[in-house]
Amino acid sequence: xxxxxxxxxxxxxxxxxxxxxxxxWTASGTFRYIDREFNQTGFTGVEPALPVRFANVExxxxxxxxxxxxxxxxxxxxxxxxxxxxxxxxxxxxxxRALTNSTAVAGLYLKVQSRITPKSPYAVTxxxxxxxxxxxxxxxxTLTAAIGAGGEGFNLYDTGLxxxxxxxxxxxxxxxxxxxxxxxxxxxxGGPTSSYNPSNRTIGVGDVSGYNDTVVSHESGHYAYxxxxxxxxxxxxxxxxxxxxxxxxxxxxxxxxxxxxxxxxHHNLPRPELYVRTNGAPGPGNLDFYFDLETETPYYCNGATxxxxxxxxxxxxxxxAATVDETPGVDDDILARPSADNWDVDKNYVKTAVNKSLExxxxxxxxxxxxxxxxxxxxxxxxxxEYYTDPGESNDSVATALPISTNGTSHRTYFADVNNNGVxxxxxxxFSFSAVSGTTYTIETLNLWGKAxxxxxxLAADGITVLAANDNxxxxxxxxxxxxxxxxxxxxxxxSFHAAGLGIYGSYDLRLxxxx
Amino acid sequence: xMDRTKAPVRLFRSxxxxxxxxxxxxxxxxxxxxxxxxxxxxxxxxxxxxxxxxTVEIISLQKNAVxxxxxxxxxxxxxxxxxxxxxxxxxxxxxxFADGSAVKTWNVELTAAGTQAIPVDVIVPQDGKYxxxxxxxxxxxxxxxxxxxALRLLVGVREPAxxxxxxxxxxxxxxxxxxxx
Numbered sequence: 247x248x249x250x251x252x253x254x255x256x257x258x259x260x261x262x263x264x265x266x267x268x269x270x271w272t273a274s275g276t277f278r279y280i281d282r283e284f285n286q287t288g289f290t291g292v293e294p295a296l297p298v299r300f301a302n303v304e305x306x307x308x309x310x311x312x313x314x315x316x317x318x319x320x321x322x323x324x325x326x327x328x329x330x331x332x333x334x335x336x337x338x339x340x341x342x343r344a345l346t347n348s349t350a351v352a353g354l355y356l357k358v359q360s361r362i363t364p365k366s367p368y369a370v371t372x373x374x375x376x377x378x379x380x381x382x383x384x385x386x387x388t389l390t391a392a393i394g395a396g397g398e399g400f401n402l403y404d405t406g407l408x409x410x411x412x413x414x415x416x417x418x419x420x421x422x423x424x425x426x427x428x429x430x431x432x433x434x435x436g437g438p439t440s441s442y443n444p445s446n447r448t449i450g451v452g453d454v455s456g457y458n459d460t461v462v463s464h465e466s467g468h469y470a471y472x473x474x475x476x477x478x479x480x481x482x483x484x485x486x487x488x489x490x491x492x493x494x495x496x497x498x499x500x501x502x503x504x505x506x507x508x509x510x511x512h513h514n515l516p517r518p519e520l521y522v523r524t525n526g527a528p529g530p531g532n533l534d535f536y537f538d539l540e541t542e543t544p545y546y547c548n549g550a551t552x553x554x555x556x557x558x559x560x561x562x563x564x565x566x567a568a569t570v571d572e573t574p575g576v577d578d579d580i581l582a583r584p585s586a587d588n589w590d591v592d593k594n595y596v597k598t599a600v601n602k603s604l605e606x607x608x609x610x611x612x613x614x615x616x617x618x619x620x621x622x623x624x625x626x627x628x629x630x631x632e633y634y635t636d637p638g639e640s641n642d643s644v645a646t647a648l649p650i651s652t653n654g655t656s657h658r659t660y661f662a663d664v665n666n667n668g669v670x671x672x673x674x675x676x677f678s679f680s681a682v683s684g685t686t687y688t689i690e691t692l693n694l695w696g697k698a699x700x701x702x703x704x705l706a707a708d709g710i711t712v713l714a715a716n717d718n719x720x721x722x723x724x725x726x727x728x729x730x731x732x733x734x735x736x737x738x739x740x741x742s743f744h745a746a747g748l749g750i751y752g753s754y755d756l757r758l759x760x761x762x
Numbered sequence: 763x764m765d766r767t768k769a770p771v772r773l774f775r776s777x778x779x780x781x782x783x784x785x786x787x788x789x790x791x792x793x794x795x796x797x798x799x800x801x802x803x804x805x806x807x808x809x810x811x812x813x814x815x816x817t818v819e820i821i822s823l824q825k826n827a828v829x830x831x832x833x834x835x836x837x838x839x840x841x842x843x844x845x846x847x848x849x850x851x852x853x854x855x856x857x858x859f860a861d862g863s864a865v866k867t868w869n870v871e872l873t874a875a876g877t878q879a880i881p882v883d884v885i886v887p888q889d890g891k892y893x894x895x896x897x898x899x900x901x902x903x904x905x906x907x908x909x910x911x912a913l914r915l916l917v918g919v920r921e922p923a924x925x926x927x928x929x930x931x932x933x934x935x936x937x938x939x940x941x942x943x
Binding site: 277280288304306315316343345360366367368369370371372373389390391392395396399433434438439440441442443444445452454461464465468472479480481482483484485486487488498499502503521523524525526527528532533534535537544545546553 | 804805806807808809810811812813841842893895902903905906907908909910911912914921924926928929930931932933934935936
């Protein structure tokens with residue numbers, strides 16, 4: 247007899263001397279929660295029961311106190327089913343409960359809890375089974391968390407799980423134990439706004455958003471980029487019609503929306519292009535607002551200083567005719583690259599860029615060898631993100647100055663690509679025109695897109711002497727304006743360049759007019 | 763080819779004259795701890811929203827023997843000018859506004875952005891739980907704008923307190939299976 251067998255025999259003999267009878271029994275069943283489906287009108291009224299996937303399940307003694315109440319912990323599977331073997335020694339009242347945490351699920355670090363301390367997970371419980379003998383199996387049947395009675399907590403848990411599994415599909419594994427994801431929600435607590443706090447990797451879910459999946463998924467995008475990439479966004483409030491956002495904020499918010507909506511596309515959920523927020527009230531409808539990434543409605547902006555332009559551009563990289571959006575079988579662009587391409591750029595290039603913006607994503611796309619240059623130019627052009635050379639290139643010196651009319655407007659980009667590899671460089675545009683003595687020329691930049699913070703210098707015929715210069719025509723207005731009266735007939739040169747500050751790309755209109 | 767991860771152009775265009783650098787250098791000179799490798803900023807984020815917000819608040823509840831009168835405040839705030847802004851509120855079944863109507867609309871002046879507040883009384887003939895829904899619509903920069911909001915109105919009743927047991931907020935399952943001990 248081995249020492250281990252001897253020890254076991256001694257233990258059993260000791261237990262027997264105490265008069266206890268040990269048995270095994272199995273607790274089984276299925277946990278579900280009520281979901282609320284939505285579209286651009288709010289809730290549709292369709293409320294299916296979905297499985298509580300990969301969540302802790304506890305078998306408990308209903309009458310015991312403290313730690314003694316917990317008999318065994320297990321977890322649900324992908325279908326919400328559980329089967330937990332319990333070792334027990336007495337007749338008692340038992341019940342099971344599913345919880346919105348994952349400590350019993352290998353490799354998953356996710357929890358949903360209340361917002362007010364002591365912060366607690368949500369649970370849905372079975373009825374008590376009284377007088378349960380220690381060897382009797384119990385099938386608890388199908389147990390469902392209803393709306394307003396745990397459903398929100400489990401919907402948020404499932405939404406978080408979808409985000410984590412989308413993350414894993416691109417990153418190779420779920421986030422590890424050092425970077426758990428926490429969602430906090432509580433009815434009528436915390437106000438309607440949702441947020442992500444990187445200091446504790448916690449999504450604060452607005453009190454109306456227990457079923458606003460896309461709102462929560464957007465914030466999970468901030469979590470994903472926080473732990474894998476990085477952000478330079480100043481954060482704070484932002485609205486969808488602000489077309490002149492901080493370049494860094496626009497990128498961080500736009501890619502978070504891309505991540506959130508891509509979760510739905512990855513999991514083949516309907517209408518993945520719709521971001522929908524409801525007011526959380528019961529019943530169908532109850533729309534707060536929505537927007538559509540594919541059609542850029544109802545919000546639209548030009549250029550990379552808008553989160554709308556950023557999410558629309560990023561969305562077009564990956565969506566395809568097969569996407570189950572409003573027009574299945576049709577796509578408005580020809581690019582259909584895997585989400586992992588975007589992810590790779592953010593993870594391995596944008597992460598260490600300075601003042602991270604869509605400009606860095608662009609350069610990273612080509613630096614990381616993703617290709618499809620003409621296709622991505624076309625996709626980004628849809629919201630006038632114009633990261634390509636204009637027809638006047640290369641007019642980077644006085645010697646190669648581009649002649650322009652003294653009465654006309656032309657559209658220009660700050661974007662150079664000397665070796666034609668897609669990765670851009672800072673650009674300086676030099677133009678020339680024939681001045682007539684005594685004529686007053688108005689030279690200005692207009693319609694700045696994507697942080698084209700213009701600066702103008704009017705150069706004399708020697709191409710060196712600065713006759714006039716202007717950076718901003720007014721405080722808070724990045725466009726430029728020079729009014730100059732020519733003192734002699736002959737050529738003048740105009741240098742247009744991106745002022746110091748955020749970004750180096752962008753596009754603008756250049757207008758030159760003269761009056762005698 | 764430009765490597766943005768090193769970003770020499772961006773870095774040296776933006777930083778040398780920045781007061782931030784002066785402060786940083788001063789801090790280092792004063793023996794401040796070295797900064798960790800850049801991981802970006804760590805500011806909390808907020809969810810996207812249109813340039814207008816709408817809230818419905820309860821200011822007071824005059825409780826009667828049965829039911830009562832709820833004084834509400836609808837507050838609409840615009841970040842940009844809103845044309846043709848219309849706020850509407852709908853009383854739930856059996857409730858009505860002080861003028862006897864079940865639906866009210868207000869044309870709101872928001873062309874110069876800002877905030878407008880609309881007080882309104884709701885007659886509640888019976889105790890119970892109700893949801894007051896309101897919305898604002900209009901046009902901003904040529905785009906249609908819509909926000910919706912709701913207020914859970916409790917008159918003479920309370921939400922059941924969440925039951926906390928064993929470290930979790932417990933709810934009874936909606937449909938328990940047949941236990942088979």
